[in-house]
Amino acid sequence: MRRRPSPSRTSLPDAAVDELQSALVRAMAGPVPPGGVAGVSFGAALDHRTGTVYASAPLWGAHTRPFDLLGALRSARPDVRWHVVNDVTAALLHVADSPTAHDRGKILLATISTGIACRTMDRRTGGIPVDGCGLQGEIGHLPAFVALDGLPVELRCDCGEPGHLAAFSSGPGIRRLGEVVRDRAPDRWEASRLGAGLAAGATFETALAKALAEGDPVANRLLDAATGPVADVVRTALCLDPGIDLVAFTGGVATGLGDHYREALLRHLDRAGLYLTSEREPGWVRERILVCGPGEADGLVGAGLAALAGEAA
Known part of the structure; x- marks a missing residue:
């Protein structure tokens, strides 16, 4: 388990949104082992059909230009099979499985x-x-x-x-x-x-x-x-x-x-x-x-469940 702050307007107030997004993709893509499968729980309003992020006020403020997160991750690490869901969806998957x-x-x-x-x-x-x-x-x-x-x-x-x-x-x-x-x-x-x-x-x-x-x-x-x-x-x-x-x-x-x-x-x-x-x-x-108590609605567990389901589809 590794923890680090997300690149955001709070942690990097002088950075442009596209710079924050690039830094975020690098931070997410780096730790995945070669040829791995990655489930992502992402805190934003995103299109669950395509993995496109519409907005994330905590990360990018009022910015609402769509960002193809799934495409960016695949481009950064084409060797990885990526599965992206919203963080609330991920937490719900964990609760539903409990x-x-x-x-x-x-x-x-x-x-x-x-x-x-x-x-x-x-x-x-x-x-x-x-x-x-x-x-x-x-x-x-x-x-x-x-x-x-x-x-x-x-x-x-x-x-x-x-x-x-x-x-x-x-x-x-x-x-x-x-x-x-x-x-x-x-x-x-x-x-x-x-x-x-x-x-x-x-x-x-x-x-x-x-x-x-x-x-x-x-x-x-x-x-x-x-x-x-x-x-x-x-x-x-x-x-x-x-x-x-x-x-x-x-x-x-x-x-x-x-x-x-x-x-x-x-x-x-x-x-x-x-x-x-x-x-x-x-x-x-x-x-x-x-x-829910601590650990009862875990987005990482839910992201893993989403990845398992995606691999089985």
Whole structure:
């Protein structure tokens, strides 16, 4: 196992997008043994039919010129058989292959991390349907609304557009939402466990998790605001497709906050759930919500499963 930061606008802020893409291909192509088979789990909106990447706000910001990732990898290493899938698809393949899903027919997996997206899969057919662009589940770029103390919050997504779900609910989005909470109520912020943790030098993620564990009202208020748009998507998905047996969450934010994240979602769904169903069968929604633990939705495992399936096809 080797780990290294992806070449991105964060790690290389002065590099042009085509330079970042070339560096990324080199980084991915280098470690594969001669004549090998490589499964790739890639965090971007990509066409699952062709391996073409349309956009990746965390890597390239607002850039949306299509990039033929699969073609670039094949060109860089023609001796390798490449299989490229989106990282959420890869994580979903792992969950679907695990004991967690053995009695579930249809699964929705959402990742809440630097970016936000989801995928659905029917385990009975193995199908992950896509639209006319080869995409599915780019929920991070759906319109969303958040208010704090009755006042709307305006934040811009990493893709450059205002008011997207990821602007409020991704890892960077929650940090920006925290800045709004701080600026609107500085005294309350400074007196909070979250504010104290940050003032002591803790990272935002560490300070938030610790403050939630200590029952800090400011941290709970922040997480409640950040999970509201995500709960809206879950509610709509279950309303439109009651065949979904499992709604699983992964990614650094969801997995890192664990039960705190699940309970925040359920509070929203308890307050405003499915018409009649939440009142008459309250357990129906609750039993479908799962936050994956570390290693339970592993994109590398899923990429390996995708490569195995591709080789067998």
